[in-house]
Amino acid sequence: MLFLFATSKSENSIIGYQVVKKHVTKALGDATKSLLLTFKTKKTLGLFLKFSIYKRLSWNSWHHLxxxxxxxxxxxxxFK
Structure with missing residues (x-):
């Protein structure tokens, strides 16, 4: 869906692009904020991601993420 917006030059696709950018950016920001609130600092978040998630996921799911x-x-x- 994102690639359809990218290849089309019409005015509707530019508006669609901005909507997608807004929602993707908001979702990523919200997820990051909630994780940082849970772990308080970036260092503990990094350690959690390294040792907990990496070891629990199989190679395929880790590669997919x-x-x-x-x-x-x-x-x-x-969008920049």
Missing amino acids: WTIRKNTRRVLSA
Whole structure:
């Protein structure tokens, strides 16, 4: 869906792009805030992510999460 917005040059797609950017940015911000509130500091959050999540996930699911993160970064960088 995001790629459809990216390839089209019409005015509707630009509006759609802005809506998608707003919702994706808000969702990422909310998730980050809630995690930081839970762990208080970035250091403890990092340790949790390294030792807890990494060891519990299989390689496929970990790689899937990493791919989502990488693709989200690409999408958001297109809006800068």
